[in-house]
Amino acid sequence: DQPLTLLSGPCQLESRDHALMLAEHLAKVCADAGAQYVFKASYDKANRTSLTGKRGLGIEEGLRVLQDVRSEIGCPVITDVHTEEQCAVAGEVVDILQIPAFLSRQTDLLLAAGKTGRAINVKKGQFLAPWDMPNVAAKIASTGNERILLCERGTSFGYNTLVADMRGLPQMARTGYPVVMDATHSVQQPGGQGGSSGGQREFAPVMARCAVSLGVAAVFIESHEDPDKAPSDGPNMIPLDRMGALMTSLMAFDRLAKEDPLHV
Amino acid sequence: DQPLTLLSGPCQLESRDHALMLAEHLAKVCADAGAQYVFKASYDKANRTSLTGKRGLGIEEGLRVLQDVRSEIGCPVITDVHTEEQCAVAGEVVDILQIPAFLSRQTDLLLAAGKTGRAINVKKGQFLAPWDMPNVAAKIASTGNERILLCERGTSFGYNTLVADMRGLPQMARTGYPVVMDATHSVQQPGGQGGSSGGQREFAPVMARCAVSLGVAAVFIESHEDPDKAPSDGPNMIPLDRMGALMTSLMAFDRLAKEDPLHV
Amino acid sequence: DQPLTLLSGPCQLESRDHALMLAEHLAKVCADAGAQYVFKASYDKANRTSLTGKRGLGIEEGLRVLQDVRSEIGCPVITDVHTEEQCAVAGEVVDILQIPAFLSRQTDLLLAAGKTGRAINVKKGQFLAPWDMPNVAAKIASTGNERILLCERGTSFGYNTLVADMRGLPQMARTGYPVVMDATHSVQQPGGQGGSSGGQREFAPVMARCAVSLGVAAVFIESHEDPDKAPSDGPNMIPLDRMGALMTSLMAFDRLAKEDPLHV
Amino acid sequence: DQPLTLLSGPCQLESRDHALMLAEHLAKVCADAGAQYVFKASYDKANRTSLTGKRGLGIEEGLRVLQDVRSEIGCPVITDVHTEEQCAVAGEVVDILQIPAFLSRQTDLLLAAGKTGRAINVKKGQFLAPWDMPNVAAKIASTGNERILLCERGTSFGYNTLVADMRGLPQMARTGYPVVMDATHSVQQPGGQGGSSGGQREFAPVMARCAVSLGVAAVFIESHEDPDKAPSDGPNMIPLDRMGALMTSLMAFDRLAKEDPLHV
Structure with a gap:
């Protein structure tokens, strides 16, 4: 089994420089901790709680930034898509x-x-059971x-x-198929602040540690140097300066979990 | 307050003749019961549980059939859309x-x-609270x-x-805004049959009666002359030959509810 | 089918005079509306959210008051029990x-x-499905x-x-077995105020109307002349002076529902 | 922080010999793994799904057996109580x-x-939020x-x-207060077999591992030499001969978790 992968970045792309700064920091955190790293960010938040929520850079500029992160930092990148x-x-x-x-x-x-x-x-989907996912995967496959x-x-x-x-x-x-735990969005409180979603940042490491202990392939943790100023998902993001300690801790659990796989 | 509107039809369009047959029958049921009628059918089921579920006539042929229902039966029509x-x-x-x-x-x-x-x-959405809907409506508005x-x-x-x-x-x-109760899908058991959704047809009239008693503007009830042969949502459809009695019953509750509106 | 029964009273017994006042008023409301009436009150709230919540008159004095309501008002009485x-x-x-x-x-x-x-x-139980209740009833039977x-x-x-x-x-x-709808406690927000339960009084009539439209035998609605001063469940009680209008409205739905029983 | 405690035994007491056999085996498993051990069993299952479910030895004989386990095996014992x-x-x-x-x-x-x-x-309670528990604890305190x-x-x-x-x-x-994870009952399917509860034995180690990784004080895992013959909770019990490997695995996570406590 391979070591844990971290999918991380800001929730939405804010600018080229911001993306590169975060990616560089997070790539180093992962290298130091022995984890694999994938930069994650959205070019468009297509389903904000309310119309006034910021949506991001848009697909053209967003993809250019992702391209730059990919070539300059040398890490794979992931982004979400909303239409065919x-x-x-x-x-x-x-x-x-x-x-x-x-x-x-x-x-x-799909x-x-x-x-x-x-x-x-x-x-x-928040409305699906785990055993509904083979049908979803079969569409892609x-x-x-x-x-x-x-x-x-x-x-x-x-x-x-x-x-x-x-x-x-x-x-x-x-x-x-490899399983990913999204520790950020599973502690979201959707719509919980009226015009936007709330969240419980303090529980993201709880979700991540549980999942890593079960041997997941990857964790998804959004991070920001100043979460309270992030244009979306701030309440459940981990501050960037805590990511190093978090990844070091998670990698210890990852090694143990992968030495001792659960057979369910 | 206006009398109750029924949104009804097959879940998905099967053919022009089938649509016209159902629309004619349901329009008559509503006329007899004093209800308003809107024909409802989908030209594409874009989110079937599994890939092998039938998706329908497609948008071109589907819209032609809806057009024909509209002009031949003289009722408004409703259909779902999945992309801009x-x-x-x-x-x-x-x-x-x-x-x-x-x-x-x-x-x-939106x-x-x-x-x-x-x-x-x-x-x-199955993942939303009632108080999340003003944000949704505001996007349209x-x-x-x-x-x-x-x-x-x-x-x-x-x-x-x-x-x-x-x-x-x-x-x-x-x-x-007017409120519609979808009595058919609220008794669905999503993914409950492995490769498709189950349902509890017997409880659709329960949902409809409760909602009508509260004074809703419309109920959505899918119907089919042979639900067990319907290509989707059969388990929660009402057989066509029971729609007359159901609408007569619902209209009695509708009159009472609209004479005596709840102030919540 | 018999006309609807109302189970009502204060959540917990406060005093003999208070109980008699409420029972008299509610008995008259029911007589005027054509409903049957049962006085309901607890002599002990044995499971308050917090230790400091008031528990009531106790079993001895409580039963004396219930006895007096029974003989003076001439209505049946119901109370909850917590031990063999x-x-x-x-x-x-x-x-x-x-x-x-x-x-x-x-x-x-049981x-x-x-x-x-x-x-x-x-x-x-809040933790049971409707289809678990035959097992519960069988213990009593x-x-x-x-x-x-x-x-x-x-x-x-x-x-x-x-x-x-x-x-x-x-x-x-x-x-x-006859089915009762507890319209008061189904709109409770258990533990929702930290040291006590919250509630949504405005939705109790919604619950009651739906249930009566489905033909239930009885509704349970707690009432108080000044709910905000009630020692428990105040947030979901109906003020006493609104019970007349509510029962008149419910009886119209009750007559309709019992003329036209649902066959599920 | 102290090493993990295991609370374990059969769900209900079956006989003195059976209790001693299980306690001896489980005490050895814990000693070998470096865990603390408490024998757990019920003398009465007071809330079976159905009346025909077996209830156990009764309080008198049950307490005698617990006394014997305590003195002969030299471990603490825990049992549930249902009345003052x-x-x-x-x-x-x-x-x-x-x-x-x-x-x-x-x-x-309490x-x-x-x-x-x-x-x-x-x-x-299955009906309580974690933040409701301080009120519960305060009653005891x-x-x-x-x-x-x-x-x-x-x-x-x-x-x-x-x-x-x-x-x-x-x-x-x-x-x-110390926190215990009941890995057995959290994978129960209450009432899921009609006259009794079902369960998902295979997920008990999943629950235990997550909880231990978060640093809980104790885990509760029912065990039986032949779970399918256990008079209650069989579907979610761990076979006795797998407890050794499970505890060895959990203790590795326990050591890691207690070296690296989560600060939430």
């Missing part, structure tokens, strides 16, 4: 396409993503693309609350 | 565009739908189009189960 | 023993209640006592929130 | 009294348990007894399903 058209365009640039949770049942989007040949990280990752990001639990059911990680792993 | 592009095309033909629940947070889709000037029926309907279709409740919280109906009505 | 010992004692005085929701799986309590020969109203009522009072839905699934009412009715 | 009267009686024999989840809000039971001076393990343990055993998640929210463990730890 975006799949082909983004697929030219990024290493991994991400299917947002709300869109995880949209057949045409097929278009699959056809790019890029790896696809599908987030499990029907294109001949088996480079699929399945990502837990919390399940609806009453109103404005998510819960991460840790049983879902080994359940999804039964598919044979 | 579809909004403009479908908006040429149908009276009401419907935003599927999974897509209820996709800003660009804006594109709003810009058609058609009435928009937005289904509340920002286009200058206030012809918005808000539709309850159940909320995630554990895995593979939905629950309809009746408090949500008066809560959404506080927006001033 | 209390069943026998309370069973001497009251017409109906109530099993609190948290205790709905305690076998010995058996002791059954053995009194009194009617037993069992509240469905094993004593030879079939005078059982099954009561919906909401199901856990995330944290500090309940949801009333209206499908549960006809499902429980399949047992053949 | 049982607290005093069981408190004479056992080291820890356990409050069942359904009873976690019953004030008099007070009676507290008054024995024994340590008290309170299970969080009001007796002057601060020897309190707070135990997670899953939260209601739709019907017949529980989910363990791992955020609850550090949240409850903020009280300063």
Whole structure:
């Protein structure tokens, strides 16, 4: 088994310099801790709680920045896509396409993503059970693309609350596809601040440690040098200066988990 | 207050003749019961549980059939749209565009739908609270189009189960927009049959009666002459030959509810 | 089918005079509206959120007050029991023993209640499904006592929130036992105020109207002349001076529902 | 921080010999792995799903067996209590009294348990949030007894399903009381087999590993030499011959977690 991969970056792209600064810092954190690193950022937040939420740089400028991060920092990059058209365009640039949770049942989007040949990280919809994900993966695999990752990001639990059911990680792993834990969004409180989503930053490391102990392939943790000023998901981001200690800690659990795999 | 409107038809369009047969029957049922009628059917089921689920006639042929229903039966028609592009095309033909629940947070889709000037029926996502819907409606209203309907279709409740919280109906009505109860999909068991969704047909009239008693503007009830042969949602459809009795019953509750409105 | 029964009173007994005042008023409200009436109050709130919550008059004085209400107002009375010992004692005085929701799986309590020969109203635990209730009822029925009522009072839905699934009412009715809707506690927000439970008084009539439209035998609605001063459950009580209008409205739905029973 | 404690035994006492056999085996497993051990078994299952479920040896014989386990194996013992009267009686024999989840809000039971001076393990009700537990603990602490343990055993998640929210463990730890993870009952499917509860034995080690990685004081794992023949909770028990490997694995995570405590 390979060492843990960290998918991390700001929630949305803010500028080229900002992206490069974060990517450089996070790549170093991962190198020091012995983890693999993938830069993650969105060029468009297409489903903000309210219309006034900032949406990001847009696909053209966003992909240019992702391209630059890729070549200058030398790490793979991942971004989310929202339409069939975006799949082909983004697929030219990024290493991994991400299917947002709300869109995880949209057949045409899954097929278009699959056809790019890029790896696809599908987030499990907040309305899906872990055992619904083989049907989702099969849509992508029907294109001949088996480079699929399945990502837990919390399940609806009453109103404005998510819960991460840790049983879902080994359940999804039964598919044979790598499993990713999104520690940031599973502690989101969707719509919990009226016009935007709240979150519980302090619990992201809890989610990450549990998942890593179960042997997941990757964790997704958004980070920002000043989360309270981030244009989205600030309440559940980890401050950049804490990422080093967090990754060092997670890698110790990762080594132990991979020496002693759970057989579920 | 106007009498109850029934939104009904097969889940997906099967053929022109089938659509006309159902529309004619359901229009007569509504006329006899004193209800208003809108024909509802999908030209594409874009988010089937599994890839092998039938998707329907496609947008071109589907819209031709909806056009024919509209002119031959003389009733308004509603259909769902899944992309910005579809909004403009479908908006040429149908009276009401419907935003599927999974897509209820996709800003660009909501804006594109709003810009058609058609009435928009937005289904509340299974992952949303009733009080999240004003943010959704505001996205549409920002286009200058206030012809918005808000539709309850159940909320995630554990895995593979939905629950309809009746408090949500008066809560959404506080927006001033008409409220629709989708009695068919709120008794769906998503993914509950492995490769497709199950449902509890026997409880659709329960959902409808509760909602009508609270004074909703419309109910959405899918119907089919042979539900077990319907290509989708068969388990929760009402057989066509029971729709007459059901509407007669619902209209008695509708009259009572509208004479005696709840003030919540 | 018999007309609707109202179970109502203060949440907990405050004094003899207070109980008699409420019972007299509510009995008159029901007589005027054509409903049956049962006085409900607790002599002990045995499971308050926090230790400092008021618990009530205690069993001795409480039963004396219930006795007086019974003889002076001439209506049946119901109260909840928490231990086997209390069943026998309370069973001497009251017409109906109530099993609190948290205790709905305690076998010995159910058996002791059954053995009194009194009617037993069992509240469905917040952690139970409607189809779990036949097992609960069978425990009571094993004593030879079939005078059982099954009561919906909401199901856990995330944290500090309940949801009333209206499908549960006809499902429980399949047992053949009368079904009661607790419109007060199903809009409770358990623990929602830190040291006590919150509630949404404005939605109790919503719950009641839905349930009555489905043909339930009885509704449970706590009332108080000044809910904000009630020692418990104030946030979800209906002010006494609104009970007349509410019952008049509910009886119209009750007549319609019983003329046109749902067959589920 | 002390090494992990295992609370384990059969769900219900079957016989003296059976209890001694299990206790001896489990004590050795823990000694070998470096864990602390407490024997756990119930003398009465007071809230079986159905009346025909076996209830156990009864309090008198049960306490004699627990006494024998205590003196012969030399380990502390824990058992659950259901009434005030049982607290005093069981408190004479056992080291820890356990409050069942359904009873976690019953004030008099909590007070009676507290008054024995024994340590008290309170299970969080399936209907409670983690932040509701300080109110529960305060009831016990009001007796002057601060020897309190707070135990997670899953939260209601739709019907017949529980989910363990791992955020609850550090949240409850903020009280300063030791936190216990009940890995057995949090994978129970309450009422899921009609007349009894189902379970998912394969996920108990998942729950245990996550909790231990977060640094809990103890895990609760029921075990049996032949789970499918156990009179209760068989579907979620771990076979006795797998406990050695499981504890060795958990102790490695325990050491790591306690070297690197999470600060939430």
